[in-house]
Amino acid sequence: MDGVRAESGQGRQRRREASIDDVARLAGVSGQTVSRVANGRSNVGAATRERVLAAMSELGYRPNSAARALRSGRFRSIGVIVFTLHSYGNLRTLEAVAAAATERRYTITLMPLTRPTHADVGAALDRLVEQAVDGVILLVESHLAGTDGAGLRRGIPLVVVDSWSADRPAVVDTDxxxxxxxxxxxxxxxxxxxxxxxxxxxxxxxxxxxxxxxxxxxxxxxxxxxxxxxxxxxxxxxxxxxxxxxxxxxxxxxxxxxxxxxxxxxxxxxxxxxxxxxxxxxxxxxxxxxxxxxxxxxxxxxxxFTAVGATAVHALVQEIEGGPPAEYKEITPRLTVRASTGEPAVRRPGTSLPAAGG
Amino acid sequence: MDGVRAESGQGRQRRREASIDDVARLAGVSGQTVSRVANGRSNVGAATRERVLAAMSELGYRPNSAARALRSGRFRSIGVIVFTLHSYGNLRTLEAVAAAATERRYTITLMPLTRPTHADVGAALDRLVEQAVDGVILLVESHLAGTDGAGLRRGIPLVVVDSWSADRPAVVDTDxxxxxxxxxxxxxxxxxxxxxxxxxxxxxxxxxxxxxxxxxxxxxxxxxxxxxxxxxxxxxxxxxxxxxxxxxxxxxxxxxxxxxxxxxxxxxxxxxxxxxxxxxxxxxxxxxxxxxxxxxxxxxxxxxFTAVGATAVHALVQEIEGGPPAEYKEITPRLTVRASTGEPAVRRPGTSLPAAGG
DNA sequence: CTCAAGAATGTTGACGTCAACATCCCTGTA
DNA sequence: TACAGGGATGTTGACGTCAACATTCTTGAG
Missing domain, CATH: 3.40.50.2300 (Response regulator)
Structure with missing residues (x-):
């Protein structure tokens, strides 16, 4: 069809991206061959490969990840549920997680929470499962009191950072x-x-x-x-x-x-x-x-935090890609001494400490 | 690895999620009817709808977003390219963007940058386009010197926050x-x-x-x-x-x-x-x-920052959903006076200084 | 009682990709 | 010369969803 409307030339109409078939047609090969080239398979003739690559770049072809995901059942995406980024630890962990995931060519889907309740976490998890992620990192520091976390199982790999214990899935944390x-x-x-x-x-x-x-x-x-x-x-x-x-x-x-x-x-x-x-x-x-x-x-x-984030991603990806669930892992912190601590001043005689709970 | 292992009954095998057809079969209707129920269409009999809903919840059905995206060409996802979250402004803006997007039922795909160069932004943009987002928010405060931003057009809606000028797409910023x-x-x-x-x-x-x-x-x-x-x-x-x-x-x-x-x-x-x-x-x-x-x-x-983030998302979603590209929008800041500023000392005799902190 | 109108529901196919399988053609050996 | 073996390439179909169209049923006016 000639497009429903003409308007100005403006590309307002979500112009269909070039598909594998478009490339195939231009290169004079079958779609399957294009797919092979796109995925770096070896069983393609050199000349053919050249022609396909040329066609790809001419059309600006990029594989459609929705189609890939539909076919493969994998999304190459990790969901991160986070309550607040105002806390420095969460922020840095998120940053590290994002960097580590990107390095492994996984994408991060961020799911913020308005309240850190168990119900909200569950809802976020549901949205993520639906939204196409392969695994989830939970970055919600709280006991989610009164919960054993069991309700959070959704059948997809889950790694919990900096949080509770009972029935815990894979967990990563600073010691x-x-x-x-x-x-x-x-x-x-x-x-x-x-x-x-x-x-x-x-x-x-x-x-x-x-x-x-x-x-x-x-x-x-x-x-x-x-x-x-x-x-x-x-x-x-x-x-x-x-x-x-x-x-x-x-x-x-x-x-x-x-x-x-x-x-x-x-x-x-x-x-x-x-x-x-x-x-x-x-x-x-x-x-x-x-x-x-x-x-x-x-x-x-x-x-x-970099180690925490990287470890969490590592554990999650391992599980996503078929490995065994990771076990508990702790990152060791160290003390940095600066000017805010020093020896106590000479104690004045008779000064005593306040009683506990006073 | 022992490959196809038996293990305990644990659902290790990525058990196929229930599809629309599974629900249809259980409810004794056609897939299309299930689709209609799932999307809240009105033309479904009350009794049928009940039956379908029951089947859905029994099977734990959730629509497959990859299939939806494939069919509709929409992903209901917004990409956010961000360099560093160490800067408080970026952090807060991201947080606000995430909240606003979630509210509109869009998902955030986070794409961190290792360096704020033009090439890296371009690469991130490419990955996002491929990775299935409907639009992108660029949160990289820098001129990206020597660049007019033209190279960043990828045919998808783009909103730039807190950044440069030439050939700028929709832009949101604090004044x-x-x-x-x-x-x-x-x-x-x-x-x-x-x-x-x-x-x-x-x-x-x-x-x-x-x-x-x-x-x-x-x-x-x-x-x-x-x-x-x-x-x-x-x-x-x-x-x-x-x-x-x-x-x-x-x-x-x-x-x-x-x-x-x-x-x-x-x-x-x-x-x-x-x-x-x-x-x-x-x-x-x-x-x-x-x-x-x-x-x-x-x-x-x-x-x-909340306003900045919300405005950016609003502008982007508007463009994604077919509206006109949003124009420049500035959020007005205000001054908060606290104790760190005061009259200069010893100007005129008789001027008294505030007794801060003590 | 007949039939049009509309509501409820079903059927088909296409979105883009890629595994599985089917062909085709070249090379080298008997 | 005939044919096995293997590399290169093509064809088919399925992943899950939903628009478009087709069919069936219900209802009420004439």
Missing amino acids: QFTGARLATEHLLDLGHETVRHVAGPRDSYSAGLRLQGWRDTLRARGRPVPEPIHGDWYSDSGYAAGQRLAAEPGLTAVFAANDQMALGVLRALTEARLRVPQDVSVAGFDDMPEARNFVPPLTTVHQD | QFTGARLATEHLLDLGHETVRHVAGPRDSYSAGLRLQGWRDTLRARGRPVPEPIHGDWYSDSGYAAGQRLAAEPGLTAVFAANDQMALGVLRALTEARLRVPQDVSVAGFDDMPEARNFVPPLTTVHQD
Whole structure:
């Protein structure tokens, strides 16, 4: 048909892309031969191959991935379900996942969540399955409380990053526990009697692990374990926590569960005229690039998000391509010491620590 | 590998998803009727519809998007090409784009770039076209120097966010110029003689506009226009710039082209024992959430990234669905004043400074 | 009671690709 | 010269969906 309307020459009409048959016709061969050339098969004559390639480039042929997917049942696409990118860890992990997937010639289909509930994750998963992905990476840090994750099985490979446990599918994560231990030990080694903790949200898996790492370290050394203060990962909550802490006599060291909250703590302490690190030492977790330029530069636990992302993709692709489900894998973090931590000031006689839970 | 293994009953074998025909058979109707039900057509008897829906849910039927795409030529997917997510603006824009697209039931295909060169953008675009998207949003802030963008036409709708100009397709952006003017005027209105500028990279389009906004404002008021210092958007470069600025006598006000660099400036000034805002006022651009908790809290230009993302998606979808190409659209930013800016010290006798933080 | 009109449902084929199978032709050996 | 062997190329059909068209059934006016 001559096209339904004429209008201006504008290519408004989704001009049919050149198909394999168009190329075949132009090159004077069969569609199958074109397909062979397109897929780099060897059993095509050199001259023919040349002719086909010429025809392809003349027509600007690109294989239609929908047709390929329909035929093969594979999409070469990975779905990523993510709640918020405001949290530095999620962001970096997503970035690493995207890079790793691209390298393997997989495409990333991003599925944002409005709420991190179990129902929403399920809905997102459904949309992804429908939307043609070969596997899914779940980047939603939270326990999804009250759930065992069983409801999330959809018959396609699933890798969970930085999240819950029960009935867990393949999981990749930073070793949060060790990271927290490193930070806490560092502060104790500097001579602090104990360390206060500004924790992440209660329903967060990694926040829980960091809290445990901190608490177990204190216990192992026989130090008092003060009540942690829970924040929501963001700097405002760190500020609020910092205000409470600043009011406590005897405060000398704070370990915040991430850098963003540490920033808020720093502000609160500074505004309370407490000097860091002379009066109070502060450590964070994540090592976001900005942490180097906090005032003062922040001692923090460095996470290798690139490794986390690459590992997650590796595990997922392996499963997609027929391998066995990957097992649990942890990436080891390391401590980066900067100016925000130091030895405690000379303790004034008679100063005692606040009681836990007070 | 043991290849065709038996294993446990686990559904390891990519079990064929139920197709429309499976549902049809179970419900005792034709495939077409199932299709009609699946697409919510009205011309289906109530009883039949019930039966079909029951069969669907029993089989867990989900339409195969590859087949749909093949038949319709539409994928309901939007490609997003992005260079780095380390820049807060890109991140937020991506997030907003993803949310807006999801709302319209479009999927996001993320295509990260290893380098922001013209060739790489072209390659990414090719992959996206092939990978089945209906349109593309380009989120690569840079001039892509020496290029007119013409080479990027691929016959599919393209919307460019926050980037260059020549032969530009539909473009959405914050009104960077006005934003910079707001910040600069704010500082001048406080009584500063002039304002120093820590600019973004030279090849960045928005950095250029912010620089222009700053310069034009100074000129319009007949103020001296000092040489700008160029950074790379990240806090380290802000720190370096801040160190240079701190050494200058007579420095009273700095406008950084984004918050991350402003953070570095704050650190450098603080380390040089210059007080903010008593000695030097500092303003940023972006209003990232952390800016509220800088020390001191940062006066900055608030960008409505949500609007930018939503507008971009709106424009793109409109074009995808047959509407006319959208034209240039700018989102107006506004200034958020916090504690990092104030009157210059020791101007007139009797002027009292705000007692920040204390 | 007849028949037109419209509603409900079924049948066919095409979208683009590629595995499986079918041909065709060349080469070298008996 | 005849024919097996193998490489090059062509033909067919199926993947799942849905528009277009075909058929069947229902209803009510005349």
